[in-house]
Amino acid sequence: xxxxxxxxxxxxxxxxxxxxxxxxxxxxxxxxxxxxxxxxxxxxxxxxxxxxxxxxxxxxxxxxxxxxxxxxxxxxxxxxxxxxxxxxxxxxxxxxxxxxxxxxxxxxxxxxxxxxxxxxxxxxxxxxxxxxxxxxxxxxxxxxxxxxxxxxxxxxxxxxxxxxxxxxxxxxxxxxxxxxxxxxxxxxxxxxxxxxxxxxxxxxxxxxxxxxxxxxxxxxxxxxxxxxxxxxxxxxxxxxxxxxxxxxxxxxxxxxxxxxxxxxxxxxxxxxxxxxxxxxxxxxxxxxxxxxxxxxxxxxxxxxxxxxxxxxxxxxxxxxxxxxxxxxxxxxxxxxxxxxxxxxxxxxxxxxxxxxxxxxxxxxxxxxxxxxxxxxxxxxxxxxxxxxxxxxxxxxxxxxxxxxxxxxxxxxxxxxxxxxxxxxxxxxxxxxxxxxxxxxxxxxxxxxxxxxxxxxxxxxxxxxxxxxxxx
Ligand code: GLN
Numbered sequence: 121x122x123x124x125x126x127x128x129x130x131x132x133x134x135x136x137x138x139x140x141x142x143x144x145x146x147x148x149x150x151x152x153x154x155x156x157x158x159x160x161x162x163x164x165x166x167x168x169x170x171x172x173x174x175x176x177x178x179x180x181x182x183x184x185x186x187x188x189x190x191x192x193x194x195x196x197x198x199x200x201x202x203x204x205x206x207x208x209x210x211x212x213x214x215x216x217x218x219x220x221x222x223x224x225x226x227x228x229x230x231x232x233x234x235x236x237x238x239x240x241x242x243x244x245x246x247x248x249x250x251x252x253x254x255x256x257x258x259x260x261x262x263x264x265x266x267x268x269x270x271x272x273x274x275x276x277x278x279x280x281x282x283x284x285x286x287x288x289x290x291x292x293x294x295x296x297x298x299x300x301x302x303x304x305x306x307x308x309x310x311x312x313x314x315x316x317x318x319x320x321x322x323x324x325x326x327x328x329x330x331x332x333x334x335x336x337x338x339x340x341x342x343x344x345x346x347x348x349x350x351x352x353x354x355x356x357x358x359x360x361x362x363x364x365x366x367x368x369x370x371x372x373x374x375x376x377x378x379x380x381x382x383x384x385x386x387x388x389x390x391x392x393x394x395x396x397x398x399x400x401x402x403x404x405x406x407x408x409x410x411x412x413x414x415x416x417x418x419x420x421x422x423x424x425x426x427x428x429x430x431x432x433x434x435x436x437x438x439x440x441x442x443x444x445x446x447x448x449x450x451x452x453x454x455x456x457x458x459x460x461x462x463x464x465x466x467x468x469x470x471x472x473x474x475x476x477x478x479x480x481x482x483x484x485x486x487x488x489x490x491x492x493x494x495x496x497x498x499x500x501x502x503x504x505x506x507x508x509x510x511x512x513x514x515x516x517x518x519x520x521x522x523x524x525x526x527x528x529x530x531x532x533x534x535x536x537x538x539x540x541x542x543x544x545x546x547x548x549x550x551x552x553x554x555x556x557x558x559x560x561x562x563x564x565x566x567x568x569x570x571x572x573x574x575x576x577x578x579x580x581x582x583x584x585x586x587x588x589x590x591x
Pocket of ligand 1: 244245246247269289291292293294295322429439487541
């Protein structure tokens, strides 16, 4: 167990010398070694200890940044200069990044300590972290189960006390679903809130970077650091950033929407009951009103998501051709054969499946039938949310239809696996922010997550609501 409940308490304890930062980092490094079987990390950075020394001095000098001494792990799809960047793929084996992602640079500038790169599904494609060239990640709550995906290593690392906070990425639920499976907090910010510069592209109009933590205050603090317009990412937005740390405690009168479509068939009974209990408990508050709403196009979200993201992925992954990046099959004498062999050997099964699906939906005979149509449905899903947010401030749903499943349980059936994302993909289709918060455990002791969604750039209401739900 950690000796503090959030970063501000940790910092106070370092200042009063109750905690030594160097010892704290050593404990994390020891834990990583001790819990190696979880396979949460692809790479661990030994220079973390030297950093701890420098930053501890800064804390005592009063020159340290907002995240001084916060120990953070980074999903291995995000670039850090001179460190490996593999995306958990064989094709990027031995590749090191030549620059640092903006989100990571902002953490470093505020004196966070980066402890390593976490395991994930290859190129962030998956819902269980079983599609990794580094092997699967185990759920620290129950090692026979998956931690969720694709940011499974980042979620497991926080849940198992291998770091204070981690960064993940969410294209269709990859922060929220593993947070829910591991019993921690995970925030997917609005598309455009956090720079994607230095994030390896999967589906560029969906991808976002966000934090995992075991408390809501640290989520707010990290978001306040990584948010903001970046000249290096033209899709990041110049929109005022509230002081998330302060607004989190502001009392708010809330209208919470319950989308009926998210509570029907397919939802595990125990998950449903846990969420209903939370709703019943909160409806005793005079300033919280629950309203039944409808998101009628949600039933098309999985199909729409898998058409559009595979299309974008097939274009984004063209660059791994053995010429400029990573691995090359040198045995070939013909250029075409070199491309084919490099990609056949370098990519895993799921990545190949997505590239083929995406190439298919973009091919000339099928473009209108699939790609154009899916773009239109994306608009309808966005409009559902626009309409809903005229009536309510926040939308409450389960994060996942079930708790963490057994390793191997869904890996032979991709469609079954894709259905895990039924409640999360619509937020990425609409570009809105979402958070998963822990709300208890099922009868086997597995964590249950609840998802809160808000309108674009309204992360503060998610943080406030999450905080209230915990009191
Ligand atoms: N599980 C989803 C997928 O496989 C989401 C992945 C993600 O958000 N990166 O595409």
